[in-house]
Amino acid sequence: MKQSSSVEELAAQLRNELNRYSPGGKLPSSRALVERFRVSPVTVSRALAQLAAEGLVVTRPGAGAFRARPRTPLTRTGDTSWQEVALSADGAADLVPRTVDASGVTICLAAPPPGVIEFNGGYPHPSLQPEKAMAAALSRAGRRPGAWGRPPLDGLPELREWFARGIGDTVTAADVLISAGGQSALTTALRALAPPGAPVLVESPTYPGMLAIARAAGLRPVPVPVDADGVRPALLADAFRATGARVFVCQPLFQNPTGAVLSADRRPDVLRIAREAGAFVVEDDFVRRLAHDDAGPLPRPLAADDPDGVVVHVSSLTKATSPSLRVGALAARGPVLERLRAIQVVDTFFVPRPLQEAALELVGSPAWARHLRRLSGELRARRAAMTAGLALRLPGLALPHIPVGGYHLWLRLPEGADETRLHTAALRAGVAFTPGRPYFSAEPPAAHLRLSFAAVAGTEEIAEGLRRLRTACDEVFGGPGAAETVRQAPAGL
Template identity: 40%
Template structure:
């Protein structure tokens, strides 16, 4: 046999996503998975999406919906997205947007446009693990910014900027993945000031912002007039992830570079999917659909949070998010979530150990639970299974009325 060519150096050290690997468990229907950040499929608007595709493939524009298209995206779709963002307090024009194949591609395009090998990227700790993959693939050096129960610490960010001179700071400030935390308005203003003073690009990833279950919305970082903020959004959480439609709202100076990067990646996002999304948004009361999601997910979040005191060992802590898809758990002492996972899988329940979400030294006692995919009844059963797994792992469970302060 001829020798196998070596892999590109840029792939070295880029680990496979444990979340994507755990999705294989969906082939085992007996497993109740709290691992993936998956929307509830029973809440997808299948009829509305089907009708939208039918409209996109009807009339004089049908053949254009199957043709090559401009790289920056369907003009009608961009205008509709811009209107929605403007209505949420982020003034946006269609020309500010580039439609992407999911917001993950938007992040990849940003990395392509801004990062040379060896460039420094600052990230909150812990953070979205696919962002870490993206920056590692770009050959960046990743430095971490600590925070607390309110999210990233702006003073710590200023210190990191002074010491490491990063090119960009990546953050999920609203219902963060993995922690579920939301950065308060005063900290957002402080982050914007740090970025503006240092010429730091900020990448604000906001796939969960519309999934709010309590409290008042907080203005996006991108609404700041001072900082240079790239705002990433997606239809995956409020529409359907199978559409693979996202966008990046970018300052005018950077948009041409992002367009060139996208041309090199895939020419343009699927024409028919964009046309169908535009038809869907034009004909659908999306606010009513989001309200349906909020009501359903609020109940699921409340069910999971209520079950945690009787499930986890004494001394455990967790977040109680105002929205989004996740709660973040820390077990006491030196308990290792990765060592617990095989026992949990043997009890037909899954979660994601926390270590892969850390770019620095991980806290191995942490893990992430997603509450959106399963019904309240399934969540209660999954928590019972997790409690049994903890017991089998040799970990005592707290009394049900012994409730800690949130992480």
């Protein structure tokens, strides 16, 4: 059993037994708990720390653990109705009102209720994370001289160099800033490149977290359609001309949510069109390390073929490791780099040095290459299991593109389908997916859903999740077999 599971179980048992002790009463010693529950002293210590954090026990060094005395609840209820006026007036003078709406992001971040299969997850399941390698890296990092001191504002030079090498030989460590993950880097980039009220071109569909960043900054997302070969250059040029935008945000590799890869013939067109418009391209290279083992050679980042400083490149370690290893990078050339640096310093000062040191230890260890190889094979197996299961159980859902990288599939629902109703029915059936609507900055062409195959425990859970999704489809589309026979819309991204 994993230690984290043992800690949870011991904490639950102790929590249930607290009523045996009067408030202020002493609990058994750590040694007694070790012998009684046959767990390690570390497990006992962590379980007691968890109960202390919950306010249920109080630990006193040298004395032991005691049941906490009940706190008197605050009974006075204030009047917060004034905040409605203050918050609504905040953006009254803005050309484009700032909207802080995290709903499209939290649907991917929030864990579903117990027993619900997580097809909506945006991060690898713990079984796919390099937990032992990360723990060892963090332990080694903590012993490095100066590991708990103040890091350079731009990030550790060795880590900046590592990210630069991953982008291409045209990028140096001097072009790189270490960020607190990809979301933070995107926030910095949009704040640096576009003033409030400005239009920003985005792929359609696109990552809801980026749309949330843009709207929170008072920017106006303008959609540019994506097909199986990525963004369509002619429509991108039209959008630049029509809006006067100076920023285009894209994911050229395994785009979220479609999984599309920007084709070789479109790559130079995108850079040329942006350069002619006097605009920046923000390249969100978020899953380069999640290519499947049948992907073949990957195209270089756009930033590697950009001598003129058009591209602001964003990458991160998070997707390939853990949601809590929030270490990423911004890369840019020219005067914009100083603006990016200034905004990042004002917002966050710097990324904590122990986290940077741990990331450097991890990517420099032999375990890193082994982890990436294992992850690549596991993702391909899960993708194959999900696509085969969809063909068997839900052939009425259109799967226009099967990606060879990333962690999800993008499906188009039958014509006229209500994705909100299906989402509710799926939760009742015990499976969670991500509705398609939050991925569109304007009216969507059809109803969609996104299914993640990385956040579940394995292929058996994928099969069970699809069985439950079939139950929900039968409920919404009108009984057994209805999802197979309902009339299909054209299969497009």
